[in-house]
Structures are given as structure tokens and as C-alpha cells.
Amino acid sequence: MPRRPYLAGIAATALALGVLASAPASGDEPIVSHPRVVAHFDFTAGETPENIALEPDGSADLTFAFARQVANVTRHGNVRSRVTLPAVADPNTPLVHNALVLGIARAHDGTLYVTYATGTSETGIWRIKPHGGRPHQIVKLPPNGLPNGLALDEHRGVLYAADSALGIVWRAPVTGGRRTAWATTKALRPVPSGTGFGANGIKVHDGAVWVSNTDRGTLLRIPVRRNGSAGRTSVRATGLDGIDDFAFTSRHGDTVLATVNTANQVVVVRPKGTHSVVLTQQDGLANPTSVAVRDHTVYVPSASYFAPEPDPNLLLARLNRG
Incomplete structure (x- = not known):
């Protein structure tokens, strides 16, 4: 996600985050290869x-944060704009001060959900119908928050949004309506003297909600109890300073690929919390913001927020094993 950017002429604030403190790579061959x-x-x-959210045909739906757009990109690099979120007068989003489209999740019927952070009453979760059309706000979230990552649990019919500024995981029905502060543990909050970005990426996986915390460099697991409430948060990995979004390499294992934005890296995080670098700037990364996995393909968008010669892009690579 953005870290107090960045875009010349759009935002003047700059932020320096820590560099990844990664565990040394093992002697095994990397699980990711052939980046392009x-x-x-x-x-x-x-x-x-x-x-990023993936379509059945292997194309990627991307949120373009500062353009307030959702675009579709094919595996061959063809780009088309799908929808633009409405402009907001005098946006005042915490930490960023611009209106930003951030997280995205896709339902099986093609409906898209996105988080829109504005610092106004327009802040919240918005729905985009499968065939496009005007987006609609279905959940209002606090204007003093920064809703970032978004995850969909279709089985329970709920959405989870990670609020980076407030350090909260919000939960709301996919039909829209009232939000609930589902998880509010300290582990989700920013560090008082840090960047201001706490909970960031979020995924629903194997009976739990997993969340990354950028300031604390941690990957968290929060079990979902039978009644839908949040269980006790556990820390599954540390030392991931500047972690952004992440994805699991398979449906049933707990191996994760995570982006480390300012370090220009993608790391593999093993179930026991060890981690090592699998992609770098030399492979084409330019402040990678998120990652998605489909079968043996890894997708990594880069926003290029801090590059002296910006090159936002989409990188694909081969996943060899999980």
C-alpha cells in the first residue's frame, strides 16, 4: 500500500521505511523462477x-490507487480500464491526504469489492457489478481511518477490511450495511513512533483471517470462531519490516509469498516463520505492493512509489513448488 507518498504533483509527502530484515536463504532452489x-x-x-484480484481467464484486476481506477490486465499485458471511483472534494485521508482506491476482492459471480479511502464520508467498501456500471458504496468506514487490504469470505458472506491507520480489522456483510470492529488487538496497530501504517494486507485462509502489519514487520493469524467472532491473534512471522500484501502458495498450506515494498523484494515465508528473498529489483520489482497466485503463476504489481525513474508494472513468474 502507499506509504505517505510520493506522486510528484499529486502528493508531496515522502516516507522512508526500514529495509527487510530477512532470514538467510536456505540451500534449496527458489520456489519462484522465470520472472518477466x-x-x-x-x-x-x-x-x-x-x-490485485484474478479473473478465471488468468487476467488481473488491479486497483490504480491515485487514478482511483480498477483496470484489467491480460497475461499478455493488454490493459483496459474497468471503472473509476467518483472524485471527492477536498480529500483528507490520514497519512496520505489523497483519495485512494486500495484493496480489491472478487466474488465467484464476478462482482468486485474495493476499499476507497478519502478522509470523507465516501470512505468505505464499494461494489462494482460484474459487467461494470457505476460503483456503489455499500459500507461506510470511519473517515479518520485508512481502509487498505480487503478480503472476501463467500462461505460466511462477509468482507474483512484492514485499517492501516486505526489498526482495526473491520467486518461487514457482502450485502452491505453495518460494519463491525471485528479485531482490535494491539498487534494490528501501528508503532507509535513508526510510519503510521499498521494492519495492511489481509487474506481469509483455512478458517482464519491473516493480516500483515507494516510497522511491526509481522504476519498475524486470527482464527474465526464458530459464531464468527475473532479468536486469539497469534504472530506467525516477524522480521518482515515494511511488509505490504501477501498471498498463500496453495489452498491448504501456510506458505506465503509477501511483498516488501521499499526493499523491492518478494519473500517466501515458511509455516514456521522463516523467510528468504525470492524476487528482487533486478527481476523488475519497483516497490511491489501485492501478490497473487494462480496454479503455477505468481503475479506481482509494483507501484514504483519511491523510484527516481518510476516504472509501475505487473510482473509474472513461475511458482515451482509451495
């Missing part, structure tokens, strides 16, 4: 890809 950049985007137009 398939699409480049226009930084000056705000085409800074922030989050």
Missing part, C-alpha cells in the same frame, strides 16, 4: 497498482 514484466503503467496518470 508483462505490462508497464503511466505513473504520471496515477496508474500505481496497489492490489
